[in-house]
Amino acid sequence: MTTQRLYYSDPYTTAFDARCIEHTTFNDAPAVVLDRTYFYPTSGGQPHDTGTLNGIPVIDVAVREGDGAILHIVERPLAGEQVHGEIDWARRFDYMQHHTGQHILSQAFVRLAEAETIGFHMSPDSITIDLDTPTLDAALLEQVETLANQIVFEDRPVRAWFPDESELATLVLRKTPEVGGPLRVVEVAGFDLNACGGTHVARTGAVGLIKIVRTERRGEALRVEFRCGGRALADYREKNALMNRLAAALTTGYWDVPAALERLRDENQSLRRELRAARSALLEHQARELRAATPHNGAFALVTQVLDDDPQTARELAQKLIAYPQTIVLCGVAGEKAQIIAARSDDLPHDMVAALKAGLAVLGVERGGGRPSFAQGGGVTATREALAAALAAAAESLKSEPDISR
Numbered sequence: 001m002t003t004q005r006l007y008y009s010d011p012y013t014t015a016f017d018a019r020c021i022e023h024t025t026f027n028d029a030p031a032v033v034l035d036r037t038y039f040y041p042t043s044g045g046q047p048h049d050t051g052t053l054n055g056i057p058v059i060d061v062a063v064r065e066g067d068g069a070i071l072h073i074v075e076r077p078l079a080g081e082q083v084h085g086e087i088d089w090a091r092r093f094d095y096m097q098h099h100t101g102q103h104i105l106s107q108a109f110v111r112l113a114e115a116e117t118i119g120f121h122m123s124p125d126s127i128t129i130d131l132d133t134p135t136l137d138a139a140l141l142e143q144v145e146t147l148a149n150q151i152v153f154e155d156r157p158v159r160a161w162f163p164d165e166s167e168l169a170t171l172v173l174r175k176t177p178e179v180g181g182p183l184r185v186v187e188v189a190g191f192d193l194n195a196c197g198g199t200h201v202a203r204t205g206a207v208g209l210i211k212i213v214r215t216e217r218r219g220e221a222l223r224v225e226f227r228c229g230g231r232a233l234a235d236y237r238e239k240n241a242l243m244n245r246l247a248a249a250l251t252t253g254y255w256d257v258p259a260a261l262e263r264l265r266d267e268n269q270s271l272r273r274e275l276r277a278a279r280s281a282l283l284e285h286q287a288r289e290l291r292a293a294t295p296h297n298g299a300f301a302l303v304t305q306v307l308d309d310d311p312q313t314a315r316e317l318a319q320k321l322i323a324y325p326q327t328i329v330l331c332g333v334a335g336e337k338a339q340i341i342a343a344r345s346d347d348l349p350h351d352m353v354a355a356l357k358a359g360l361a362v363l364g365v366e367r368g369g370g371r372p373s374f375a376q377g378g379g380v381t382a383t384r385e386a387l388a389a390a391l392a393a394a395a396e397s398l399k400s401e402p403d404i405s406r
């Protein structure tokens with residue numbers, strides 16, 4: 001004996017009594033088959049209902065292959081034969097709003113965009129349809145959305161029934177079903193006719209607002225994400241609150257947020273430019289001071305310095321220093337990724353790669369290199385003291401270098 005599916009003719013009843021005709025299991029979980037049920041099983045893109053049987057939570061509802069019995073998978077075994085069922089109405093109604101909304105939206109896409117719905121997905125997180133076209137422009141999407149909402153506003157009746165063979169032959173369905181057998185048809189009066197086993201609202205007004213929120217190309221198909229009724233309200237609420245927060249933070253009206261962001265971006269860009277120029281001037285000054293304070297040994301002035309800056313700033317300072325004639329810079333930054341920079345002005349012959357290697361040897365690394373006039377390396381942890389010792393070794397190595405001044 002198979003289950004009488006009462007939700008077909010009455011999707012609004014949420015409490016009922018039934019007789020348990022089979023105790024079984026489904027994927028190792030206890031399950032029962034009832035003689036009649038209002039519980040909707042996962043099928044046709046619509047997720048199953050939840051609720052309780054004799055107070056025990058129903059965690060899944062499935063159609064059994066073979067005999068079509070409806071399995072109510074319960075959290076723990078159910079005793080006795082008489083069963084009282086209650087359906088979680090909030091979840092059911094959410095899916096009813098979206099399923100009827102989907103039929104309306106799919107028909108609107110057929111009429112205005114000649115796009116067929118080839119997929120339908122409902123979950124607690126998202127509701128989507130897939131259309132048989134890779135792209136649709138924004139204006140057309142808006143027209144489709146407007147038509148769908150017009151059908152909602154007109155509060156048209158929605159009817160579901162099993163037509164007999166002769167009546168079925170007269171009906172033009174949106175999509176020809178692949179399966180044979182008795183066919184259930186859902187009609188949105190004067191607008192859409194389609195084969196469907198799902199639960200639907202009684203009138204289109206109950207769908208509430210239909211809002212397309214996003215589209216995404218998926219190969220040759222276009223995925224359209226939308227929200228209806230309660231979810232559309234929640235989405236509007238969230239986005240409205242977000243816009244208000246943004247507007248308040250920018251001390252402007254919400255309509256002016258894009259312009260305010262543009263202004264901020266421009267301002268930020270010019271501030272960055274100014275900051276770069278100011279930093280460069282500061283480094284210029286620092287380089288001049290350092291060079292002036294460094295004695296000249298007859299061949300060159302040697303600037304040896306452990307810096308507190310970041311490696312990039314140290315590099316820039318070194319570049320500014322070697323713009324002065326007869327100048328050698330051995331500087332570094334201590335820390336977790338310590339760096340040594342060895343550089344000289346173009347009028348000197350010294351090999352700074354060799355000087356760098358002499359310094360790195362003290363730190364126990366070999367990572368580094370560059371040109372004869374500018375070399376950099378490091379990347380290991382080094383204290384200021386270790387770095388100072390490394391710079392001293394690099395300075396010492398310069399003594400074995402050729403000296404063009406003699």
Ligand SMILES: [Zn+2]
Pocket residue numbers: 044099103195196197198
């Ligand atoms: Zn359907």
